[in-house]
Amino acid sequence: MNTANGVKAAMDLEEETTIKELIGKDGDIENAIEQAEIGLLDGFLDFFLQDGAAPEDPLFHLLDQICTEDVVEKENDENKDPFGNGFYGQQPSYAVSFGHYPNQQADSSFGPIRKTEKKKKVSKPYEIAAPVHASVHRDVTAPEVRHILDFPVADAIDTKRTVGDVNNWLKLNGVNQTKFAEKVLEKTQGHFSVISRNPAPWEELLAPGRAVFVRMYNWMKLSDEEKMKILNTEKVSEKKDLQEKKKKTRFTFSKEQMEVLMGIYEVNDRPGKELIKELAEKFSLSPNQIKDFFLNRRRRAKKSNL
DNA sequence: TATAAGTCAATATC
DNA sequence: GATATTGACTTATA
Numbered sequence: 001m002n003t004a005n006g007v008k009a010a011m012d013l014e015e016e017t018t019i020k021e022l023i024g025k026d027g028d029i030e031n032a033i034e035q036a037e038i039g040l041l042d043g044f045l046d047f048f049l050q051d052g053a054a055p056e057d058p059l060f061h062l063l064d065q066i067c068t069e070d071v072v073e074k075e076n077d078e079n080k081d082p083f084g085n086g087f088y089g090q091q092p093s094y095a096v097s098f099g100h101y102p103n104q105q106a107d108s109s110f111g112p113i114r115k116t117e118k119k120k121k122v123s124k125p126y127e128i129a130a131p132v133h134a135s136v137h138r139d140v141t142a143p144e145v146r147h148i149l150d151f152p153v154a155d156a157i158d159t160k161r162t163v164g165d166v167n168n169w170l171k172l173n174g175v176n177q178t179k180f181a182e183k184v185l186e187k188t189q190g191h192f193s194v195i196s197r198n199p200a201p202w203e204e205l206l207a208p209g210r211a212v213f214v215r216m217y218n219w220m221k222l223s224d225e226e227k228m229k230i231l232n233t234e235k236v237s238e239k240k241d242l243q244e245k246k247k248k249t250r251f252t253f254s255k256e257q258m259e260v261l262m263g264i265y266e267v268n269d270r271p272g273k274e275l276i277k278e279l280a281e282k283f284s285l286s287p288n289q290i291k292d293f294f295l296n297r298r299r300r301a302k303k304s305n306l
Numbered sequence: 307t308a309t310a311a312g313t314c315a316a317t318a319t320c
Numbered sequence: 321g322a323t324a325t326t327g328a329c330t331t332a333t334a
Contacts, residue, residue: 176322188314193324200311206332208312250316250327270309291308292328299310300326311332318325 145230148222149184149215157213159199166216167196173224175231183231185215198303253293257283261293269298 170180181192195212202210219227253261261279264271271279271294280287 178322189323190315190325191313193322194313194326197324204311206311208331212312248316248328252317252327288329289327293326295309295311296326296328307334309332309334311330313330314328316325316327318323320321320323 140229140233142233145233149218149230150211151214151218153214153217156202157210157217159202159205159213162213162216162220163196163199165220169220169227173227179231183233184219185212187212200303251289261290265294265297269294269301 166180169175170177177192177196178189181187181189185192195209199213200209202213205213219230222230260282264275264279268275271290276287276290276294279285279290283290
């Protein structure tokens with residue numbers, strides 16, 4: 001035996017030993033290999049789902065083939081290229097998992113909107129029936145849900161329309177704000193109520209504000225079955241520290257205080273330090289309380305005038 | 307550092 | 321019971 005063969009034999013022996021260790025003495029080698037292949041495929045899919053692949057990439061076509069085997073192809077006139085991206089009625093291959101859609105492809109949804117970028121005209125974005133994929137047949141984990149709902153969008157979202165669509169869906173399906181806010185947005189009912197009544201335009205929102213609308217937008221892209229699945233997902237963590245939290249009472253300005261503050265606000269919505277201090281002393285409150293009153297007033301007045 | 311925006315969560319209102 | 325309002329806190333921005 002020459003050196004090269006010797007090395008190979010040693011490597012083979014080591015590999016065999018490792019496999020045996022992995023599957024045990026009476027283990028099923030074929031099954032182990034199959035599991036390993038599944039693992040590899042998962043990694044393969046992750047590459048496309050998370051990092052993306054260019055259509056000219058040869059692997060793209062390979063993945064396309066693999067994925068389309070599971071897709072029921074249904075083409076009719078209404079369904080021809082609904083995304084306007086050349087996929088003609090079916091999702092691109094990187095959209096195999098529970099709701100990734102082509103017009104959501106972007107580096108980030110939170111970066112500035114490029115001025116040179118031509119806005120795509122997205123008509124009837126939610127009327128396209130979202131295919132139900134394999135993952136809907138099993139339990140969806142919280143990280144998977146986040147991955148789906150936080151998937152970046154390529155274009156500016158029409159916040160008013162998105163919120164309107166969400167509200168219609170909730171009404172139609174008898175789902176209340178609390179459930180939707182907590183399960184889908186991971187926000188409070190009150191917060192959802194505020195933003196859904198008066199959604200700020202996309203351009204005015206900062207990253208965290210946009211993230212909420214990205215979730216709503218992605219949510220609307222899912223099939224009803226997928227939506228219900230997420231809504232009915234049990235939340236495992238949290239809650240217990242909520243019970244430990246001391247309940248604090250919320251201060252409310254008295255009628256008299258409110259009259260004075262509103263009177264000032266009408267003529268000057270930005271009182272200076274001195275006036276704030278004076279008001280705080282008059283009402284035996286902290287300057288921050290007065291400052292917050294004017295801050296909240298200004299912000300909410302601005303919103304309701306939109 | 308001041309202000310704006312995002313948010314929570316108590317509680318008022320429907 | 322569900323939704324709307326709002327005081328106060330946190331984080332981002334100018």
